[in-house]
Amino acid sequence: xxxxxxxxxxxxxxxxxxxxxxxxxxxxxxxxxxxxxxxxxxxxxxxxxxxxxxxxxxxxxxxxxxxxxxxxxxxxxxxxxxxxxxxxxxxxxxxxxxxxxxxxxxxxxxxxxxxxxxxxxxxxxxxxxxxxxxxxxxxxxxxxxxxxxxxxxxxxxxxxxxxxxxxxxxxxxxxxxxxxxxxxxxxxxxxxxxxxxxxxxxxxxxxxxxxxxxxxxxxxxxxx
Amino acid sequence: xxxxxxxxxxxxxxxxxxxxxxxxxxxxxxxxxxxxxxxxxxxxxxxxxxxxxxxxxxxxxxxxxxxxxxxxxxxxxxxxx
Numbered sequence: 001x002x003x004x005x006x007x008x009x010x011x012x013x014x015x016x017x018x019x020x021x022x023x024x025x026x027x028x029x030x031x032x033x034x035x036x037x038x039x040x041x042x043x044x045x046x047x048x049x050x051x052x053x054x055x056x057x058x059x060x061x062x063x064x065x066x067x068x069x070x071x072x073x074x075x076x077x078x079x080x081x082x083x084x085x086x087x088x089x090x091x092x093x094x095x096x097x098x099x100x101x102x103x104x105x106x107x108x109x110x111x112x113x114x115x116x117x118x119x120x121x122x123x124x125x126x127x128x129x130x131x132x133x134x135x136x137x138x139x140x141x142x143x144x145x146x147x148x149x150x151x152x153x154x155x156x157x158x159x160x161x162x163x164x165x166x167x168x169x170x171x172x173x174x175x176x177x178x179x180x181x182x183x184x185x186x187x188x189x190x191x192x193x194x195x196x197x198x199x200x201x202x203x204x205x206x207x208x209x210x211x212x213x214x215x216x217x218x219x220x221x222x223x224x
Numbered sequence: 225x226x227x228x229x230x231x232x233x234x235x236x237x238x239x240x241x242x243x244x245x246x247x248x249x250x251x252x253x254x255x256x257x258x259x260x261x262x263x264x265x266x267x268x269x270x271x272x273x274x275x276x277x278x279x280x281x282x283x284x285x286x287x288x289x290x291x292x293x294x295x296x297x298x299x300x301x302x303x304x305x
Contacts, residue, residue, distance in 0.1 A: 059289055066286065095289065102291040109240045149237065149292055174238065 001220035003029040003045040006073065006089075008064045013050035013087065013197065020197035021047065024213035025220075034067040044220035045082045046073055048089030050142070050195060060103060060145040061091030070096050082126060082216055083189040087143055090181070090191030099184055099191045100158070101150030106143070107174020113142040115206065117169035118180055118194060123162045125187040126219035130211035136169060137208035139194035146193040148175040148182075158182055165190055225270045227279060228298040231288045232263035 003021050007014045014031065022028045029047065030040045039046065054063035064070070070092070077083045077098055085093040093099045106112055115138050120131040131137065150158070155176055158164050166181035173193075181192030196209030233239050239261050246260040266287055270279070279297055288295040 058286070062286065062289070094291075100291075102289050104237070104292060105240045107238060107240055109244050147238075147240075151291075174240075 001025040001027060001044045001217050002040070002042050003027070003047060004032045004039055004043050005029045005047045005049055006032050006034060006069055007049070008034045008051070008053035008067065008092075010053045010055055011049050011051035011088070013195065016195075017047050017049040017086070017197045020200045020209070020213060021045075023200055024210060025217050032069060034064065034069045037068040037072060039069070039072045039076060043076065043081055044223070045084060045216050046076055048073070048083070048085040048092050049197075050087030050089060053088055053092065056145070059091075059095065061088060061093075061095040064088075064092045065095035065097075074098060077184070077189050080186065080188050082219065084127065084212075084216075085189075085191040086195055086197065087141075087146075087193055090193055091145060093189065093191040098189050099182055100154050101148055101176075101182070103145050103193070104147040104149050104174075105145050106147050106172075111142075111144045112146065112173055113140075115140050116172050116180075116194065118166045119169055121162070121164045121167055123165045123183055123187070125165060125183055125190065126215045127183075127190045127212055128165050129215040129218065131215075138199075138206055139196055139209055140198045140206075141172060141194045143173070143193055146173040146175065148179045148193075150176060155179075161185070163187070166192055166194065225272055225274070226300060227268045227270055229266040229268065229279075229283060229287050230263060230296040230298060231266065231283075231293050232296070233261060234292055234294055237292050 005017050091103045120135045122133045163183040168178040168180050196212040199206040199209035241262040242260040249257050283295040
């Protein structure tokens with residue numbers, strides 16, 4: 001499986017993401033600097049990592065969404081290539097309008113950094129293919145702006161179309177309908193606040209994130 | 225031409241920062257504060273030939289997130305056209 005990790009100034013989970021991909025897929029991803037306007041050919045997955053791109057200036061993800069590389073990401077997403085945005089990556093995808101809604105300051109104002117239980121929702125996508133529907137998993141979150149908001153019509157649509165991939169088992173940050181991760185209409189773009197790449201090996205203490213990458217690996221081997 | 229863009233949260237959108245400021249004001253003993261909403265003020269120094277529609281586009285594409293925010297453009301009187 002061929003993957004790429006986008007690196008912005010201020011990304012800080014790019015190497016964690018690269019290591020998780022290397023570990024699970026057996027192949028190190030290409031690291032793509034945000035100024036590049038083209039992606040390596042033949043990608044199966046583009047990962048947008050966590051961090052504080054551009055210091056969260058203006059709004060989290062707002063500046064990164066305007067980076068040259070995001071035009072290539074947009075084009076790749078339209079072609080059906082899997083795109084995974086984690087934490088700041090989710091904020092970037094929302095600001096780039098590849099996903100609906102917005103991520104606001106946590107309702108409790110504080111930065112939240114802890115392991116949280118999530119429910120895997122019924123959403124047909126390679127990202128959740130290796131989980132059971134309704135399964136409870138635990139992944140770490142570490143964010144200040146994870147409060148997902150969209151208008152009621154958008155939320156109803158996400159629910160109705162099976163585009164909520166993960167939901168917090170209990171409220172974490174004030175997100176509407178406890179949304180932790182959502183898919184685009186085609187199901188090939190996932191944005192989520194929890195960090196699957198921080199739960200892929202025994203040394204992490206948890207391995208619940210591993211199956212997300214295994215699902216992508218399976219998808220890539222089927223289409224290869 | 226100096227133009228000010230006021231970015232505010234849409235009505236009904238929860239404003240955790242405004243709430244925190246509100247609590248802090250109450251903590252300081254200021255009574256009678258009913259509500260606080262926090263926003264952003266962005267000052268643009270623009271060339272004279274920048275037209276209104278361009279400023280609107282700046283707001284829509286970057287300065288405000290239209291999902292949760294509104295914007296208001298404040299021009300100096302002489303620049304009104």
